[in-house]
Amino acid sequence: MAPEVLLSHRKQKVTYNTKCDIWSLGITAIEMAEGNAPYSKVPKDQVKAMIVNNDPPTLNADVWSKEFQTFIACCLNKNQFSRPTAEELLRSKFIRKQPKASLAQKEIVAHIKRMKRLKELQKDRMLGESKKEQPPNKLSNVQEEPKNQELVHLHKHSAVQENVNAMEDLNVQENQELQLNPEQKEHPIVQELQKLEENSHLKKKEEIHENTSKAAVEPRAAKATSYTGPHLGVFKASDIPRAAKSI
Known part of the structure; x- marks a missing residue:
């Protein structure tokens, strides 16, 4: 004033x-x-x-x-x-010596940008130092986990895809190895592998036959035991004629 x-x-x-x-x-x-x-x-x-x-x-x-x-x-x-x-x-001489308004404005804008960038760098440095000093927080880890969830999912997906590709390559390689010429079939290791394969086929056939036999026997056993009464191995004299007729 x-x-x-x-x-x-x-x-x-x-x-x-x-x-x-x-x-x-x-x-x-x-x-x-x-x-x-x-x-x-x-x-x-x-x-x-x-x-x-x-x-x-x-x-x-x-x-x-x-x-x-x-x-x-x-x-x-x-x-x-x-x-x-x-x-x-x-x-006045002081005013006449000053640069044009456009140049002064450019210098002011450039100075403001430099100061803004300097404050951002100082803030980032202070945050980095505070994170180093503070012990790990479980809550912060939980909050940061969703940010990296998509990245982790991508890594897992790529790993699974690599495993699938590896399995496909292995299957192709096995199929190629099975298509052997007569000279390769005479090799002892090849013969042993063929025996193991034949045994596995026989084992599967035996299991199928055994399951089929059980399925055919179970209905007869159920029908035969239906006349034994409420207690297994115990029946009344009046049940004998009915059992004989069913046979």
């Missing part, structure tokens, strides 16, 4: 005009340059008195150019009638 604005609250005779905006421009320029506004660390009840009574704020002469210091000094002139107008400031 410009000194004349503060004084107008105390004295009715003091007035102010648009030149108070030039003062605000100078304060804003200092804040943008140094990161803090003048009197930012001073209690609020003391700031108004310092603005009215103290000398205007200035820049660090060892850091900023003379053109910028002159620009700030013109804006922060406590005598509002001695401050330049906005049109006069546009013709």
